[in-house]
Amino acid sequence: MIDRLTVDDLDACLALAQERDWPPERHKWALLFEVGTVYGVRDGAGRVIGTTILTRYGASLAAISMVLVARDHERRGIGGALMSHAIGEAGGATIVLNATEYGRPLYERLGFVTVGRTFTHIGHFTGVAEHASRPAGPGDLAAIHRLDTEVNGADRGILVDRLPGFAAEVRAVEGQGGITGYGAVWQNHDNGVIGPVVAETPRDARGLIADLAAGVEGPVRLDLDDRHPELFRWAVERGLDLATSTVVMAHGGPLPGDRRRWFVPMMQALG
Numbered sequence: 001m002i003d004r005l006t007v008d009d010l011d012a013c014l015a016l017a018q019e020r021d022w023p024p025e026r027h028k029w030a031l032l033f034e035v036g037t038v039y040g041v042r043d044g045a046g047r048v049i050g051t052t053i054l055t056r057y058g059a060s061l062a063a064i065s066m067v068l069v070a071r072d073h074e075r076r077g078i079g080g081a082l083m084s085h086a087i088g089e090a091g092g093a094t095i096v097l098n099a100t101e102y103g104r105p106l107y108e109r110l111g112f113v114t115v116g117r118t119f120t121h122i123g124h125f126t127g128v129a130e131h132a133s134r135p136a137g138p139g140d141l142a143a144i145h146r147l148d149t150e151v152n153g154a155d156r157g158i159l160v161d162r163l164p165g166f167a168a169e170v171r172a173v174e175g176q177g178g179i180t181g182y183g184a185v186w187q188n189h190d191n192g193v194i195g196p197v198v199a200e201t202p203r204d205a206r207g208l209i210a211d212l213a214a215g216v217e218g219p220v221r222l223d224l225d226d227r228h229p230e231l232f233r234w235a236v237e238r239g240l241d242l243a244t245s246t247v248v249m250a251h252g253g254p255l256p257g258d259r260r261r262w263f264v265p266m267m268q269a270l271g
């Protein structure tokens, strides 16, 4: 019943997303197909009516995303079956996800607990670059990878390696001993998304965000982690209004790493 989907099913996944009033985020789904395993359920005619993506970061951490079931097939256990399958395939790794209010009861039933909240801010950035960071190039990727592994407590090399191709811009904060922070901005369907942002201090995070956002034409999206509420007002004062919030949930233990230095996810789908 549960199939492994391929990038040939990308259009079918976008159609399902739109049917659930989610935007058709082609660039994002294409990355998720590359770095994750996409599970799907089809109806008798072959139409994709359910999806869930599992992205593994080594053996200890994984993210689940894009949990979608077609309206005309809801409440028949498809969402639960897809989630149970993905949890099994994670092989005991700690799993992180961002839950909408729709999905939360299902995840709680499956043993996920709330560990935080993400506040999505969207708007035209009215601030200015703070010149707190510099553009990062291919020669910085090894240092960024090391920093990202420390902060996430898991090897997310599959994401770091793809940043130069996926992101519109990657920037780094240089400290005394090398790179102490990094951030990126990438173009989604209808806005420029800031993320990830990893930084030593809230001040460095603000500098990175301002430097990245200043280069975006059109609306900017910023998913701020609730560990750093001091950034909320700063964002709102610069035109990035609070749009929605989701809960961060974990399964199989607390999130590893040094989350104090974790400010913004690359995208909620990747944890």
Ligand SMILES: CC(C)(COP(=O)(O)OP(=O)(O)OC[C@H]1O[C@@H](n2cnc3c(N)ncnc32)[C@H](O)[C@@H]1OP(=O)(O)O)[C@@H](O)C(=O)NCCC(=O)NCCS
Pocket (backbone or CB within 6 Å): 020, 067, 068, 069, 070, 073, 074, 075, 076, 077, 078, 079, 080, 081, 098, 099, 100, 102, 103, 104, 105, 106
């Ligand atoms: C959230 C979502 C994925 C759930 O999918 P689903 O296939 O309906 O999930 P399930 O059928 O496994 O479970 C949903 C409910 O149906 C119930 N159910 C499952 N099988 C059932 C059956 N045979 N008869 C009656 N009820 C049933 C479940 O107990 C559950 O009940 P609850 O809501 O009271 O807890 C779907 O609603 C969706 O795509 N929503 C929009 C996108 C979204 O928000 N996704 C979550 C992102 S975090």
